Amino acid sequence: MKSTKILSMILAVCMLLSVCVLSAAAAEEAVDNAPDASEPEQAEDLADTGAVSGAWTFSNFAADNCTADEKAILTKALEGFGGISLDPRDVIATQVVAGTNYAFLCMATPIVPDAVSHWAVVTVFAATDGSVQLVGTVDIDPADVKVKNDSADAETGAWSSAAKQTGAPLPTAVFDALNSGDGMDFVSIAVLGTQPVSGTNYRILCYGTTVTAQPKTDLYVVDVYENIQGTAEVTSVAKFDLEAYIAAPKPVEEETEASTEAATEAGEKSPKTGGSSASALAILLVILAAAGACVSVYTITKKRG
Secondary structure: OOOHHHHHHHHHHHHHHHHHHHHHHHHHHHHOOOOOOOOOOOOOOOOOOOOOOOOOEOOEOOOOOOOHHHHHHHHHHOOOOOOOEEEEEEEEEEEOOOEEEEEEEEEEEEOEEEEEEEEEEEEEEEEEOOEEEEEEEEEOOOOOOOOOOOOOOOOOOOOOOEEEEOOOOHHHHHHHHOOOOOOOEEEEEEEEEEEEEEEEEEEEEEEEEEOOOOOOOOEEEEEEEOOOOOOEEEEEEEEEOOHHHOOOOOOOHHHHHHHHHHHHHHHHHHHHHHHHHHHHHHHHHHHHHHHHHHHHHHHHHHHHO
């Protein structure tokens, strides 16, 4: 009788522990799955949605500055690439490496019925042996063009731009406003988008060259407003953030390191890690409790028999 009471107490303790462990596991999983208060939520897109004014839309005003050789490089890189038509309009920047990287500004049109075109920067690598590789494409959202600090200096080996002579066709008033002086000569590459307001806003990608003793050329995004009377003025000027649009393959070492870090971070944040251990312990306790119950039943049955 005494042994039966002891076994019953062991059974009760095991059941109680299993319930506690399962509760702790559930609580831990809930905490792991909860948003991290130390990491702020992603900010909402503050780009102009056109709620008050019209939305920014694609514009096909563009120069055609690609040479035959440049077009041939892109055509070769696009062999086997389908689903979208890429019409090159300019090589907006180049980078000399073990060969040359090209940043093509292309009019991208999906090959589907009623397709809507958009602008994209297409990065192509041309090796010294004549081989070419399509590195990647990045779309340009005319409502949210990435710009950078005007004081940012180009680094050694960075991408460089050379102003072309032929600019994108523009309305006369917009062209005059763009070439109004103010210490900078602009050559329009493409109108990235237009926005109807009480008149029209034009967002233009340009080559900008400083009017100084040592001229310097860079890529700029210039906004020009033309009112309904046909008068235009420049409303903003900012450097185009080319680095946000070019695509470049990562070295193998960096990819391996990044994959390792990502796996480690995923392992640290995985809600299953702690929960699985706790669940296994709970299952073990339940098994022990069941075994204790079987022993208790057997002992009681044997005594009665």
